[in-house]
Amino acid sequence: MSNLKDFFGKKVKVINLGIPSFADDLKRQNVEVIHTDWRPPAGGNKKIQALLDKVENWQNKVKAAKGAK
Amino acid sequence: MVVSHLVKKQTYFDSVTLMLIGSQVKKLDGIENAVVGMCTDYNIDSLKRLDMYQPDFDSLTPNDLIIAIKGSDEKTAKAAIAEVETRLTSKKKTSESAQLVPTNQEAAAKQLTDANMVLISVPGEYAAREARLALNAGRHAMLFSDNVSIEEELELKTLGVEKGLLVMGPDCGTAIINGVPLAFSNAVRAGNIGLVAASGTGLQEVTSTIHRLGCGITQAIGVGGRDLSEKIGGKMTIMATKALIEDPETKVIVLVSKPPAESVLTKLMSEIKNANKPVVIYFIGADPKVIEAQGFTAARNLEDAAVQACKLSTGKSYVPEFSDTKIDEMAQKVKMTTGNVRGLYSGGTLCDEAQRLLQGSLTEIYSNTPVKGCKTMSDVYKSEGNCIIDLGDDVFTRGKAHPMIDPDNRAQRIVQEISDKSVNMILFDVVLGYGSHPDMAGEMVEAINKGRKASGNKPVMAACICGTQDDMQGYSNQIAKLEEAGIMVFPTNVAMVKFAQKCLERK
Structure with missing residues (x-):
């Protein structure tokens, strides 16, 4: 922090x-x-935006885990 | 009347730009209504309500732009659409530089790799996502956007505290960080007073007054109106105040907020009780004794918060810019008749302050945002009795830019109030600074003259100017415009309300 x-x-x-x-x-x-x-992400389609956010979160977690090793 | 429309697919503009253009086009001859907006649920509802909805709008997304004009005939409506297009083209040209303009935060961060602050004024439903992205990338966030849920606010502020990053807002209109004014802020000199406030115009009024009194600030940190609620627990107020306590440049701290939830007050007091520097607190409407009992300096109003802070920061004596004697003399000059008082505010906290101060002078006060002891207006669009109105409240800003940016709504309301024979005094604020209209005084004078000419009525008019001599609108120039139109002008809201009280005593 x-x-x-x-x-x-x-x-x-x-x-x-x-x-x-x-x-x-x-x-x-x-x-x-x-x-x-x-402009609104995913062309304003909130379902697609939520899915993209999930993928990004997952990618960040993977990156963080790799960095920790 | 006919409705003409134009859809521009995959063309995005921010809502303020679109609302201002819509407002300007609505003033053209032969135009009854204009909706210029992205295809959001709100704009679709508005189009249906105004009987301007077209089947073409069925398949659109929030990235598509709608221009719908209701005019006296097709030629007039089409000409108005062309005018909207011209104005949009010129906006695009001025906002685009030779550099490729990024379309999202990640792309922007690739161009400004060491960006440390994200100023977010996108529609509320997308704002928390952008703030989360900012915090996770180690950037501070200022959320000008409103319509962010309290659950999202809690999540963001918890993350902010964990990372030692500011989450200013949501619905935070004002901040000056490391000398940089963000959103609606005034040009305030650097000094040794650090402020934390859960009120935008409250922060503008106190920082501007500090500047005009000759002192200056280290930081003016906005936290959003809900920060000191039970649910948020004062997370940002506490983090920001502790940082100011540790900051060697800050000699005096000022806190401005509505009274906190009881549990938050206890927590806040215990966190700051060992501050090794003076703390001036103005909890709007709260009993000053509670603050003084804890060993802090209690301010009686926004102007007093500035005066007390200046005294403590220099050890010298300061008094309000307009003395009671001067205000009394000004009140003696005006001719008062029996009638009602109307306050037309663009600043919410200034509206609250006026209601509290005027309660001793008026038997009944109505407002769209009533404080304790005042009553709710039955129809916010039609004043009855004494009314002190916050025209920046959500009810007036749905589909319309804030009255500090777009004077149109307030100008119309001024004409309406002047034409009311029962009115003998109108009070209003003029908020200068970054983000605000370039000539609010000029716009108000135009509306006042229009109202006077149309009705023949001449109620007493008084204005307070929230701003500094360094604001781009020109402080002296704005005062001169108002005074030339026979308007009594005051440096603070408190001075203006005292003037109103003196006038009412003479009635």
Whole structure:
């Protein structure tokens, strides 16, 4: 576990998902930001999205287990 | 009236952009209604309710864009559709740079590999998933999105605490982290006051006042309105406050929230009781004695929280920007008649604060978000008696952008309230800063002049400006616009409400 205190004072670098003007405001202040042309995952099909999330979770667990060895 | 429509498959825009365009197109001559939105369940319901649904919409997905216009004739409606398309094209052009724009968080992280914060304002049903992805990748998350379940909030905040990562929100509108204002925040100078707040406009009001008083902040951490509930247990408030206690740059801590659940209050107090620095607490509407008994400084309102924090951070004396004498003098200048008071707020916490303060001066107050002692409006769209209304509440923002972004709803409501002969005073807020409308004062003045001209009525108008001299809208310029239109202008909500109280005493 990291400590939130250690994050204080660090440069904030932002991924913006959603309202584009939030990214524009950050750019104007020279904050490093990347705006995404976000759209609902799996074409908005929630069943497919849930399945993809399951696969991804499983992949992450496999990766973590391999890393632990 | 005819309904014309256009479907653009696999074309996604965020809801705020679409709602603003819809709102602008609705103002065109001959247009009765405009729905510009993604094919979500809510938009489909709206189209059916407005009798604008078309069979073409049956097979669409949330990634498909619908433009539906109800106009006086087909030519007018089609011209409005063309106008929507033009505005959408210009939005796409301005938001796209030469670099390939990623379409999801993972792709974005490949371009900004050391990103450490994810600002999430996607529809609520997808927001928790994005926050989970952020936390698992070691990034802090700010959830501007609402409509995230409390169960999901608990899961995310448990994960955040485990990883030492911020989960600000859901429904968190304001944060300033390491000097970077996120979403709806003001340009506030750096200093030594650290804040944690479960209220967006509350945080904006306190940080802006701290700036105008000449002091500054280390962090302004938003936690979302439910953080101090029994279920969430103050997870983020406690983690953020403990971090500020350990932070050598922070000399004073300010906590702002609705009163916490009792068990959470006990836990919070025991966690911060050994803080080696002053803590100013404003639990809105709570008994200050409970706070003082624990050895902390209790603030009486948002303005007082800023004043107390500045005093403690410098050891110097600070007073509110407008003294009681000045407010009294301003009240003496206006001509009061018998009638009702109406408050038209874009900031929820400012609306709550006005209701609490005005209860001593008005016998009955109605609101769409009543605090203890106030009554619920029977029809939120039609005021009766004294009404203090939060126009940023969900009931007014379904399918419509927040009134800090889109002034349209509030402008219409101002015209409506001015035309009501029973009204003798109207109070409203103008919230400046990042995320907010570029000229809210100008928009309000236009609506006020329209209302005055149409009805011949001239109720007393008072506004408070939440912002700093460094905000992009131009603080002095916004004040000047309001004052030129004969509106009494105050630096804080508390000062404006005190003015209203003085006027009511003279009635």
